[in-house]
Every structure is written in C-alpha cells, then in structure tokens.
Amino acid sequence: MTKDGSGKGDKKAQQYGVTPQSTDFNDWYNEVVKKADLADNSPVAGAMVVRPYGSALWENIVRWLDDRFKATGHESLVFPTLIPMGFITKEADHVEGFAPELFTVSKIGTEVLSEPYVMRPTSETIIGHMWSGWLNSYRDLPFLHYQWGSVFRAELRTKAFLRTSEFFWHEGHTAHADEPEARAEVRQMLDIYHEFCRDVLALPVVRGEKTASERFAGAVATYSIEGMMRDGKALQSGTSHYLGQNFSKAFDVKFQTREQKEEYAHTTSWAISSRIIGAIIMTHGDDFGLIMPPRIAPIQVVVIPVGRKDNFDAMVQEGETLAAELRAQGLRVKVDRRDGVTNGFKYNDWELKGVPVRIELGPRDLEQGVVVVKSRNSDEKETLQRADAVSGMAARLDGIHDWLLERATTFLREHTLNVDSYDAFQTAIEAGNWVRAYHCGDAACEKSIKDDTKATTRNVPLDDAEFFSERGEGTCVKCGQPSAYGKRVIFGRQY
Amino acid sequence: MTKDGSGKGDKKAQQYGVTPQSTDFNDWYNEVVKKADLADNSPVAGAMVVRPYGSALWENIVRWLDDRFKATGHESLVFPTLIPMGFITKEADHVEGFAPELFTVSKIGTEVLSEPYVMRPTSETIIGHMWSGWLNSYRDLPFLHYQWGSVFRAELRTKAFLRTSEFFWHEGHTAHADEPEARAEVRQMLDIYHEFCRDVLALPVVRGEKTASERFAGAVATYSIEGMMRDGKALQSGTSHYLGQNFSKAFDVKFQTREQKEEYAHTTSWAISSRIIGAIIMTHGDDFGLIMPPRIAPIQVVVIPVGRKDNFDAMVQEGETLAAELRAQGLRVKVDRRDGVTNGFKYNDWELKGVPVRIELGPRDLEQGVVVVKSRNSDEKETLQRADAVSGMAARLDGIHDWLLERATTFLREHTLNVDSYDAFQTAIEAGNWVRAYHCGDAACEKSIKDDTKATTRNVPLDDAEFFSERGEGTCVKCGQPSAYGKRVIFGRQY
Numbered sequence A, B: 001m002t003k004d005g006s007g008k009g010d011k012k013a014q015q016y017g018v019t020p021q022s023t024d025f026n027d028w029y030n031e032v033v034k035k036a037d038l039a040d041n042s043p044v045a046g047a048m049v050v051r052p053y054g055s056a057l058w059e060n061i062v063r064w065l066d067d068r069f070k071a072t073g074h075e076s077l078v079f080p081t082l083i084p085m086g087f088i089t090k091e092a093d094h095v096e097g098f099a100p101e102l103f104t105v106s107k108i109g110t111e112v113l114s115e116p117y118v119m120r121p122t123s124e125t126i127i128g129h130m131w132s133g134w135l136n137s138y139r140d141l142p143f144l145h146y147q148w149g150s151v152f153r154a155e156l157r158t159k160a161f162l163r164t165s166e167f168f169w170h171e172g173h174t175a176h177a178d179e180p181e182a183r184a185e186v187r188q189m190l191d192i193y194h195e196f197c198r199d200v201l202a203l204p205v206v207r208g209e210k211t212a213s214e215r216f217a218g219a220v221a222t223y224s225i226e227g228m229m230r231d232g233k234a235l236q237s238g239t240s241h242y243l244g245q246n247f248s249k250a251f252d253v254k255f256q257t258r259e260q261k262e263e264y265a266h267t268t269s270w271a272i273s274s275r276i277i278g279a280i281i282m283t284h285g286d287d288f289g290l291i292m293p294p295r296i297a298p299i300q301v302v303v304i305p306v307g308r309k310d311n312f313d314a315m316v317q318e319g320e321t322l323a324a325e326l327r328a329q330g331l332r333v334k335v336d337r338r339d340g341v342t343n344g345f346k347y348n349d350w351e352l353k354g355v356p357v358r359i360e361l362g363p364r365d366l367e368q369g370v371v372v373v374k375s376r377n378s379d380e381k382e383t384l385q386r387a388d389a390v391s392g393m394a395a396r397l398d399g400i401h402d403w404l405l406e407r408a409t410t411f412l413r414e415h416t417l418n419v420d421s422y423d424a425f426q427t428a429i430e431a432g433n434w435v436r437a438y439h440c441g442d443a444a445c446e447k448s449i450k451d452d453t454k455a456t457t458r459n460v461p462l463d464d465a466e467f468f469s470e471r472g473e474g475t476c477v478k479c480g481q482p483s484a485y486g487k488r489v490i491f492g493r494q495y
Helices: A009-016 A025-035 A052-071 A092-101 A124-134 A179-199 A246-250 A275-284 A312-327 A343-352 A363-368 A386-391 A393-414 A422-430 A443-453 B009-016 B025-035 B052-071 B092-101 B124-134 B179-199 B246-251 B275-284 B312-327 B343-352 B363-368 B386-391 B393-414 B422-430 B443-453
Strands: A039-041 A048-050 A082-084 A103-108 A111-119 A143-152 A166-176 A205-209 A221-228 A234-244 A254-256 A262-264 A266-273 A301-305 A333-335 A357-361 A370-375 A381-385 A416-418 A434-437 A456-461 A489-492 B039-041 B048-050 B082-084 B103-108 B111-119 B143-152 B166-176 B206-209 B221-228 B234-244 B254-256 B262-264 B266-273 B301-305 B333-335 B357-361 B370-375 B381-385 B416-418 B434-437 B456-461 B489-492
Touching: A025 A039, A025 A275, A039 B124, A048 A052, A052 A143, A052 A166, A052 A179, A052 A275, A082 A124, A124 A143, A124 A166, A124 A246, A124 A266, A124 B039, A143 B143, A166 A179, A179 A205, A179 A221, A179 A234, A179 A266, A221 A275, A221 A393, A221 A456, A221 A489, A234 A246, A234 A275, A246 A266, A266 A275, A275 A393, A301 A312, A301 A343, A312 A333, A312 A357, A312 A363, A312 A386, A343 A357, A357 A363, A357 A393, A363 A370, A370 A386, A370 A393, A381 A386, A386 A393, A393 A416, A422 A434, A422 A443, A422 A489, A443 A456, B025 B039, B025 B275, B048 B052, B052 B143, B052 B166, B052 B179, B052 B275, B082 B124, B092 B246, B111 B143, B124 B143, B124 B166, B124 B246, B124 B266, B166 B179, B179 B206, B179 B221, B179 B234, B179 B266, B221 B275, B221 B393, B221 B456, B221 B489, B234 B246, B234 B275, B246 B266, B266 B275, B275 B393, B301 B312, B301 B343, B312 B333, B312 B357, B312 B363, B312 B386, B343 B357, B357 B363, B357 B393, B363 B370, B370 B386, B370 B393, B381 B386, B386 B393, B393 B416, B422 B434, B422 B443, B422 B489, B443 B456
Parallel strands: A301 A333, A301 A357, A416 A434, B301 B333, B301 B357, B416 B434
Antiparallel strands: A039 A048, A082 A111, A103 A111, A103 B103, A143 A166, A166 A266, A205 A221, A205 A456, A221 A234, A234 A266, A254 A262, A357 A370, A370 A381, A434 A489, A456 A489, B039 B048, B082 B111, B103 B111, B143 B166, B166 B266, B206 B221, B206 B456, B221 B234, B234 B266, B254 B262, B357 B370, B370 B381, B434 B489, B456 B489
C-alpha cells in the first residue's frame, strides 16, 4: 500500500489506535487531534485547550502571516476584547448576523452594568468607532490595521479548531479614500492568503466571490478561499470583505477630501483563523495520522537515536550532533531522547504527529557513516551517506511539500464535477464531491438546494483563479432560469 | 541644558505641547502616551486601545521573552479566556484576592447560564484543572508551560499600560516533582526578567522577595523585580511565585513518584505584563517625551530627508538608500517621507516618540559625503562621514543603552535612603524616595506604615541582588521590635 489511503492503514491503525479515515472520518479527526497533542477539550463549553504541538504550529502560522502583513505596510494594534452592546446594533445586518452567538458580560466586580458588554465576535464596530476619532483628512488614509486575538461566537457542537466558541485569528481592518483602492486591498489580501495556503501549507484553494446569501454580515462583497478536505467537504479557509461605506456610515468614519469635501471612508476586513489548522489536518492527514506541511511544521526532522541500554546516552549525544548540523541549515529538528519506550512506539508516534522526515541513527550506522532516512509520505526507508542526508534535507522537505500539494490538487480536481442536471447534482453531492453548476443567482433557489442537499455555494471562482475559472452561460441546475455570474458556481457541503 | 531634566525643556515643551515632568508628572505621562501614538482611550470602561507604535514596542517585548522561554525549555499553550466561576472559588486565598475584580459572563446567545463564567484574571485554576488530567507519573514532569494573552481585572481609575481592566501578559505555569526544582524555576524566571530589564530595556530593577502581605493570592512565596520611576514611585515590573502544593491540592494535580507513591506537584507561576511599557516610559522619558531603549525600540534610527519642493523626492530616495545600508546591519530604520510638515515638526515628533538616533540628510551633505547625526540623549548634532555613521551606528545605540541604564541606576541609588527613624522615614517618602529600613515583619505594623505614608514594602532584596542586598539586623523603624528578614526592607509608594 501507499500512503494515499488505500488499505494497509487499517491494521496499523488498530494496533496504534487511530480509526482509519474510511471507517469514520469524524472519529479519525478527533483522535488525531488528541493523540497528536494538538488540542484537548476544556471545562469551558465550546472552548478548547491548544496543547504545545498545536500551539507551535499556530505560532508558525502567525509568524509567516504577520511578516507578510508588515511587509505590505500593515500595522498591528490591540483593541479591547469587550465591545459595548450598543455598538453591535448600529449596523443592521451585522447585529442580525451575530446576535444569536454573543457572549454577554453584565457584571464587573459587584457592579451590575446598565449597558452590558459583549465579548467581540469580530471588531468592525469598535474599530470603526476609534477610526472616527483618528480620521480627519485624506492625508491620514489609508489606515492599514490588523490585530491578533481571540473572538467569541457561541457554538453548540464543538470540534477542535473547526468549530469552537473561542477561536484565534487575525482580523485585518483597512480604510481607504475610494472604492478602487479598497477593492485592491481586498484582492491583495485574498491573494496573500492564497499564496500562504499554496506555497507554505501545500493547500490548493479556490479563490472566488461568495454569493449574496453567503456574505459576511454587513459586507458589500465577500471573497473566500475554499479548500477541499479528504472527505469531500469544503472548508472556507480565509475571507476578505469589501465593506463599502456601510460601517463608516454607521460609525461616522469620514474625512475631508483633497477637494475639501466630506466623504465616508471605504473599508475592508479580512481574516484567517485557527480553522486553518483543521484544513491542514483534513487535507493532508492519512490513516497513520497527520502529515505536517514541511514549511510550517513545528518539527521538520526528528532524529531517533537507536541504542541499547549501554550505549543509549552516547547515541543521544550523536543524535544531537546530527541535529546541530541540520539546524545549521535553518531546519527545525528534534531529537527523541525518551528512553522508556520502544523504537517502534517512537516511529509511530512521530508518524502520527506528521513530522515530515525521520532519521534513525544506530551505532552501526554511525561506524559506517550512514543514516536511515524515512519521509512521512513514503513507505521506504533509505540508507544515505550522512553528509548527503544533511545537505539534501532542504530539498527533501521541498519535495514533500510538492508531493502534498500535488496530491491535494489531484484530489480536488477529481472530486469536483461539472453537473447540468439536478439529479446528477444530488448524486454527486451525496457521493462526497463538489459540483460546478450554473445557477440563477436567486437566494431562495440557493436555499432550496441547501434544504435538499445540505450543499451551499462555496464561491464563484475569480477569472484568474487556478481552478474552475472558465467563463460560460447556461441554465440554473435547479430552476432552469438563465444563469447568473457568467460561469459555473461551486457547490459543496461544508465544515 | 542637558537632557537629564534640568530646565530648558519647559520652553520647548510648551511650544510643542508636552507638560514638563516637574510641572505635573501625571499629565506628562498621559500626554506622552497619547502624543507618541502609544495608546488611546477606548469606549470600554477601563480598557485602552494600543496604537501601532505601542503595539510594535509590545511585539518586540513579546518576541525577546518568547525566544528566551523557548530557549529554557518552556512550551506555549492556549487556554480558554473564560473560567468556570466555581474554579475561582476552589483555592481560598485566590478567590478572596480576585473576587472584587471579576468580569462575569452570564449569558451566551439567548441562554442564561446557571453557572456563570469569569473572564480570566489569571489562569492558575483552569491550568491546574487541565494538568490534573495530563499528569500521571513523575516521568511526565516537569510541565513547563506559558501562554500570551489578555487578562481582566476591574479597575476604577484607568491609566494606560499601568492600570487597565484588560491588560496583556504572558503567564508562565510550571509543575515539578519536588520543592527544590520548583524553587529553582521560580528563581530562573526572576533572573530572566532581571536580565531582560537590565540588558534590553536599560531598566535597573531590584530582585527580592515580597513580604507576606504583598504575596500573590494563593502563593507560598512571591518574588518581584521593582523599578523606580522618575517621580520616585515604584513599579513592580515582574513577579515569580512559588505556589507550593496549594493549587495542586485544590485541583488534584498529583502523580506517582519513582517510589510508586502518590504526591502532589509543586507549582510555580510568573508574569511580566504590558505595565512594563509604563516602566519604560517613566524611567527613561524626559521633558521632550519618550526615550526608547535602543534594543527594544520599534524604530532605532529615523532618517529625515531634508529637501526643498524641487528635490524632496530625490532626497527621499537617498534616504531610503541610507536606510537600506543601516538595515543591512540588522537595524530597524524608518525614513520620514512626510512632505506636508516642516523639518522642525519632524525633529520634535521623533524626539517625542523617543527614537534613539536621528539622521538628517540634505543635498549639500550628500555632495560632501556626510550626514548629520543626533542621538536622543544628547543636545549635540554631529556631522559625520556617511560611512562612519553607518558603521558606527550599532555601537552608538549600545552607548545610548549604557547611558540610559547608568542614568537610571544613579537615580535609583540617589533616591533610596537608609532610614532608622520613623520621622526620617516619613520625610523621605514624602520627598519621593524609597527608603531602606529595618522592619519587624508584622503585617499589622506594615499596614500602619501604609496607612500613615501610602508606602508599602516593595521587597526584601535577595542576597545576590545588585542593589541593597547587605545583610544586617536592627529594630523596626515603626514599632521598635527586633528586625525580621536579616536585612533592610525596601519601602516606597507604588503604581
């Protein structure tokens, strides 16, 4: 068997205790999250505890994105976690979208508050309020702001990283003097998200615009990147919104133009959250556990000293020497120093955690100047000259990245079907695919499809998206009316 | 005049609008925070908004400390922001300490909670709860954990960075098999904080143990670093607590020892918060505004292209070239590209923001291959060969660091008085000093001093602290009983 999910996993999985994906994808996910030490349940309804391995992964995600935001001229700020309840109700669509999910703070110390606060579900409102105080002239613009932090939206059924009442994200917020500049920002950030997914996480994602009924509460236009999980469901992996002047009018964010007129700012917001970890798990994982994309992996190479009782400490020292050589190349390396467990246990533990490359180092290897190397995406162990293993490691990791991206891209293409009848639509969705179909653009029609199939529109791919961007016209797959959007829309079930 | 606060400031301050420290230290602080774009008031009672310049400073603080925590084997985790109310009440001293300050969440969506949550004032309780599930054997120990995030403690009178209902920090939490190892951890972290203050922030701080009445709620022993502000008040700048088995007993954090016995873990916690930014402002600032310690400064060098209308763009380009040469040395450099304001405005703006070094670059300088350099701690402009200015910049910044540390150390020593009578004690405190006095160690006696003078014990310096560590015996400065602690205790008014 190969590692792409075709069979052998079952026995090994039973032995080491991970339910195969094909048996129950949901169980597989929950077990991997726990056993790989990514996260644990918490005593707070709907919230998780992120454990060190998950936290290290998130930190790498934060650092890459943060560097990119700064490189594109954005500045971080820190806004309060609480928002006056009255702010949320100022933008009509916004309150409708978020009211059912709000955490309400009604008492501080012994004082019962006359106007309660809410824990932020997102920060457009309070940021709009602050901007209105900071903005005077067109010379002050653009505001290119973002913050990292937690947000709070009540969830009934929790699933680590994917659906938690408290989750972690950055929220970008920008204000511009005119619509074209604001829309260019919206696109820039969507493209950065796309680049991050493809080039760092090895996730193929489809860039497109959301249909009206799937827009962010209060947005004029919402764009998303959508990824396909190995069960065929979609995960919205990042969003970028053009908010028009909706929030600036609600919060009086106006400025004097070059021509001395008063104008409301055009604003945007954009976010990637800790859900992206769910996408990594469900796009790359297999029956042995996680496969960490090498460029974001907390541990890129694990060195396993293979010794007996009498020479184990010496082999650990040799392992550290080898690790130092790898680290000198800028790689993130761990030496497994545990002496209370078998080598077999260690091998499976690091496979479960998805470390891209394992190096086994035994006394005989040391004498012969070789090491045993195993890539997580291959069944083969290779015996290599030690110097070659070290000098070739960066290229090996790049190769694993390419392999993951190609595998996921093939999977995405194979499970996205062009469909022109509603029967075929329903069959395709039921079988765990996305479908590409013409649609009339009517929200009620969209809803009837959702009611029938649980599939929603994912997005309308941009003209220059790598996938599914061809223009065309047809009739609505559900109601037969002429198609909207000038191309097929992607439908799928989603997380 | 020199920049150490002896006079000329007044006129300039009036002109550019900062109240001199000597006129009103509190006004000076608030104006500097706002005008230097560090922070702003928010519409949420007790909470601030940290603006880009303040956020960049905090990010540098976070990064240095985070790297150090990881280098000493600590792992980050993310625990929920909310804590079940019932957890807080489990450790008796803990609830007594925090109950008056709690933010209570009693409604989620439309559901009124039967047991409310609190927004964390600190996380010992929920972390203890999780640990009890993770800990089985001595082999699992130590747990070396920390997290970055916001905490919430109601404050009536807000002061940016110093006293806000929401503030930012890391909280370290560790669990150990025995007391000596736990105490060594407590000391290690205190020493890291000390090193950070001295070597990165140029802040001299006194390491010592808190007296019993100033301990953290639930701790066996609390250690602190204490800094002196330029108004003579103390700022507790970091704490490290030995919690004994108090929290592990409350949360059942126990393990099987090597000898197969059951034992409760010995735990620690430690923190530095966003208050440290207040310490930077109030230790180094002068009548012109901030002075950023060079090693943490968001901008270490600002380049000001000095041009006229017809050659301004060209000078900006030259400024960028110079900035690139400085950045190639790893320095953080900004080019002031604003063209709507005068050079004088720019000079004062960057002095207010405390940028350690300013370089002025004019067309004639360019022809002659020189630049004009001004260090923030000097009144002199120097004309230097461009290459020398670049190659000497790192050393210049180190020199400013040393100057700041020495100035603050001299100030600390000069304003800490040995006192042996209660009259002298009161006079010294009233005049804005710390005092070193013998004390009986009785909490009621300590309280009566506080009631008289508003001065509290800061700490009892460790035997190997750089300041005020000499051992000795005497009689209590207040009540005349024999002294405790084996040395003089530091008293002072505090923020």
